[in-house]
Amino acid sequence: MTRGWRKLLPLLALLLGAADVRPTQDYLSPEIRAAQEDPSRHPGWLWVEEGEALWGRGEPSCAACHGNIAGMAGVAARYPLVATDGALLDLEGRIERCRTQHQGESAFGRESEPLLALAAAIALQSRGMPVAVATDGPAAAFLEEGRHFYETRQGQLNLSCGQCHDNNAGRRLRGDVISNGLGTGYPAYRLEWNTMGSLHRRLRACSLGVRAEQFPLGSREYLTLELFLASRANGLPVEAPGLRR
Ligand code: HEC
Ligand code: HEC
Incomplete structure (x- = not known):
């Protein structure tokens, strides 16, 4: 009896208009999904290894302040978040702040190899852990901006x-x-990129897909959208670094 009812739940959710949000790995082909789990078949691991090496470099190094990179477990799952100064930061933005404010170096730059490498190595420490972004307090207004972007029809194709x-x-x-x-x-x-890429690069591809305006990497539009996407993913596992067609 109970099993039969459970089968009806997705249908019920559909009728009520509630979105059924599933982990992205459920949508991957079996080949890509298996390779994503296998460092020997996942080219992204080259970036992970570079990121782990970068963790020990710089003056002072990331490691000098933060200790072993394993201590970053759970951090990526909480991003994007609102920093103490009120800015909405994604993981890349947070790393850039440490680079400029704590190491006194110039920023790596969005989509640069070292920034993607550090982001991949840090995100890996949270792999399998549930996404847990804050949606209340100072995050609430950003979240609504992101929701609005997500729900608005855009571009020549007029699609949300x-x-x-x-x-x-x-x-x-x-x-x-x-x-x-x-x-x-x-x-x-x-x-398709033949390289590692950020979420904002992927978002630009979706904007282009509907012939809408493409916003810059790290823009407020994509940061707030990223927060809304993360809120939809709250409780689902971090899968980074991902592997995609
Ligand atoms: C001089 C010390 C120092 C160095 C060097 C440093 N950080 Fe940080 N980092 C901090 C502090 C302090 C914070 C907490 C936020 C703040 O006050 O800026 C932080 C926060 C972070 C966070 C967010 C942690 C969280 O729980 O939200 C990440 C990720 C991070 N750093 C990565 C790096 C990386 C990558 C490097 C090397 C490129 C680095 N940091 C270098 C001091 C440092
Ligand atoms: C015309 C349909 C279409 C529209 C509209 C669209 N996308 Fe996509 N999007 C895709 C396809 C196809 C992919 C590649 C397959 C996948 O991962 O879903 C994709 C991929 C993505 C991914 C990467 C998922 C992953 O794990 O690789 C994200 C994130 C995303 N879209 C977000 C958005 C956002 C946010 C918007 C609105 C600004 C948007 N998309 C609009 C079709 C669309």
């Missing part, structure tokens, strides 16, 4: 994010299976 990532999740589009559009696998190695 949710029209693909909620209404059509599981369907195929140009060889991809549409996921729920979470950021849990980023930074990710994308075979």
